[in-house]
Amino acid sequence: MRKLRLYLDTSVFGCLDQPDSPERMTDTLKLWEMLQQKKYEVILSDLTYEEVMQCDMPKKATLIKYMASIDYLRVPITSQQNELSQKYLQHKVLSQADWADLLHIACSVLADCDYVVSWNFKHFVNIKTISRVNSVNLLFGLHEVKIVSPTMLLWGI
Numbered sequence: 001m002r003k004l005r006l007y008l009d010t011s012v013f014g015c016l017d018q019p020d021s022p023e024r025m026t027d028t029l030k031l032w033e034m035l036q037q038k039k040y041e042v043i044l045s046d047l048t049y050e051e052v053m054q055c056d057m058p059k060k061a062t063l064i065k066y067m068a069s070i071d072y073l074r075v076p077i078t079s080q081q082n083e084l085s086q087k088y089l090q091h092k093v094l095s096q097a098d099w100a101d102l103l104h105i106a107c108s109v110l111a112d113c114d115y116v117v118s119w120n121f122k123h124f125v126n127i128k129t130i131s132r133v134n135s136v137n138l139l140f141g142l143h144e145v146k147i148v149s150p151t152m153l154l155w156g157i
Contacts (some may be wrong), residue, residue, distance in 0.1 A: 007108030011119035
C-alpha cells in the first residue's frame with residue numbers, strides 16, 4: 001500500500017517558527033515529527049520553495065533547516081499547472097489576486113497528492129474552496145484532493 005501524498009503549502013513552514021501562534025506551532029512541529037518518520041510522502045513545489053526563500057533571516061535559515069530534515073519530492077511549475085490554475089480561476093475557485101494559491105492547488109493535484117496541508121483558512125482550508133476545487137477536478141477528469149490543516153492530520157487519516 002502506498003503512503004499518502006501530502007502537499008505542503010508555505011503556511012505550514014511559516015508555523016514551524018511562529019511563537020506568537022503557539023497552538024499552530026505545536027501542531028506543526030508534531031506533524032514535522034511524523035514527516036521525519038516518513039509516515040507520508042511529501043511533495044513541495046518550486047513555488048513553496050521560492051516563498052520560503054523570500055522569508056527574512058533568521059527565520060529563513062530556520063525554515064531551510066526544517067526543510068532539510070525531511071524527505072520530499074520537489075515538483076517544478078509547468079504549463080500544465082498554469083493551465084489548471086487558469087481553469088480554477090475561470091470557475092471562480094479564487095480570484096486573480098490569489099493566483100499563487102491557485103497554483104499551489106494545481107501543483108498538488110497534478111502531483112497526485114491526496115492532501116493539501118495548509119494553515120490558510122481564508123483561501124485553502126474552507127468548504128467553499130474545497131468544493132469548488134473538487135468540482136473543477138471532476139469536470140476535467142482529475143482526482144479529488146482533500147485540503148486540511150496540520151491539526152487534522154494529527155488525529156489520523
